Amino acid sequence: GAVVSQHPSWVICKSGTSVKIECRSLDFQATTMFWYRQFPKQSLMLMATSNEGSKATYEQGVEKDKFLINHASLTLSTLTVTSAHPEDSSFYICSARDRGIQGPYNSPLHFGNGTRLTVT
Amino acid sequence: AQSVTQLGSHVSVSEGALVLLRCNYSSSVPPYLFWYVQYPNQGLQLLLKYTTGATLVKGINGFEAEFKKSETSFHLTKPSAHMSDAAEYFCAVTYNQGGKLIFGQGTELSVKP
Numbered sequence: 056g057a058v059v060s061q062h063p064s065w066v067i068c069k070s071g072t073s074v075k076i077e078c079r080s081l082d083f084q085a086t087t088m089f090w091y092r093q094f095p096k097q098s099l100m101l102m103a104t105s106n107e108g109s110k111a112t113y114e115q116g117v118e119k120d121k122f123l124i125n126h127a128s129l130t131l132s133t134l135t136v137t138s139a140h141p142e143d144s145s146f147y148i149c150s151a152r153d154r155g156i157q158g159p160y161n162s163p164l165h166f167g168n169g170t171r172l173t174v175t
Numbered sequence: 176a177q178s179v180t181q182l183g184s185h186v187s188v189s190e191g192a193l194v195l196l197r198c199n200y201s202s203s204v205p206p207y208l209f210w211y212v213q214y215p216n217q218g219l220q221l222l223l224k225y226t227t228g229a230t231l232v233k234g235i236n237g238f239e240a241e242f243k244k245s246e247t248s249f250h251l252t253k254p255s256a257h258m259s260d261a262a263e264y265f266c267a268v269t270y271n272q273g274g275k276l277i278f279g280q281g282t283e284l285s286v287k288p
Contacts, residue, residue: 061218089275098265098278099219148218150276164276166211166218 057083059151061167068139068174076134076170078149084129085151089164090122093146105132139174146171177202179268181279189287194238194253196282198266201247206268208249209276210240213263222264225249236260261286 058081068074078088086107091099103124104112111124121143123135132151136143150164182197200206207226211219223234230242240251249266266279 059218064216096281096283098280101275104275146216150219164219164221166220168218169216171216 057151057153057165059149059165059167061149061170063170064168065171066173068172070140070174071138073135073137074139074172076136076147076149076172078132078134078151078167080130080151080153080165083151083153083165085132085153086129088126088132088149088151090124090132090134091148091150093148093169095146099148102134107132136172139172141174144172144174177206177268177270177277179266179277179279181264181266181282183282184280185283185285187285187287188256190258191255194251194256194260194284196251196264196266196284198240198249198251198279199247200249200266200268202268202270204270206270208240208242209267209269210234210238210249210251211265211267213265213281215262219265222251256284256286258286258288260284 060079060081062077088105090102092102093099101114102117105124105126107126107129113119126132146169148169150166178201180199209224210222212222213219222238223232225232225242233239238253240249242249264282267276269276
């Protein structure tokens with residue numbers, strides 16, 4: 056089945072530093088990837104839609120200069136949390152849709168295993 | 176605005192008992208509906224989905240869900256709970272908006288021995 060690899064699975068960083076999270080589709084090509092944030096015991100909040108070869112589309116209230124997204128190839132999207140602060144500590148999850156499957160709206164998203172970010 | 180509501184943030188059942196997790200959506204257009212399961216510190220795994228056709232959808236691990244348009248519901252059921260079913264379950268919907276998923280609040284399922 057389709058696999059999405061997210062790296063790292065957990066990271067601890069100091070306040071003020073930047074952290075990069077990678078999301079790779081291992082056995083399929085993904086023109087679109089999505090980045091979510093999840094707080095403890097809460098649902099997933101869509102942060103942005105990452106499109107290969109173009110700028111990401113950010114959801115309302117998400118700072119694009121804070122959360123930099125790059126989708127340089129059909130199999131890789133990265134999320135960089137810049138100048139991280141303790142309030143950025145969260146569980147970040149990416150997902151990807153297989154471009155080869157017909158019907159983009161009904162083909163399921165494949166999720167990475169998430170990245171636990173802790174900012175001290 | 177489209178939305179998804181999961182009734183009950185926490186459901187507890189005994190092993191072998193029926194599992195029923197409720198999901199209602201609001202939509203002015205036909206939705207595509209999904210159920211995902213999340214284990215601690217992991218991503219989401221697709222259980223099942225409804226797009227068109229048969230309204231009773233069977234998924235993995237013995238789960239199934241029925242799309243009821245008149246009730247705008249897509250409840251998830253499993254006849255007999257297993258300890259390994261304990262997890263967080265999310266109902267989600269997508270419309271013709273580039274495939275963005277809208278998630279419900281999630282329901283934590285506990286299974287008692």
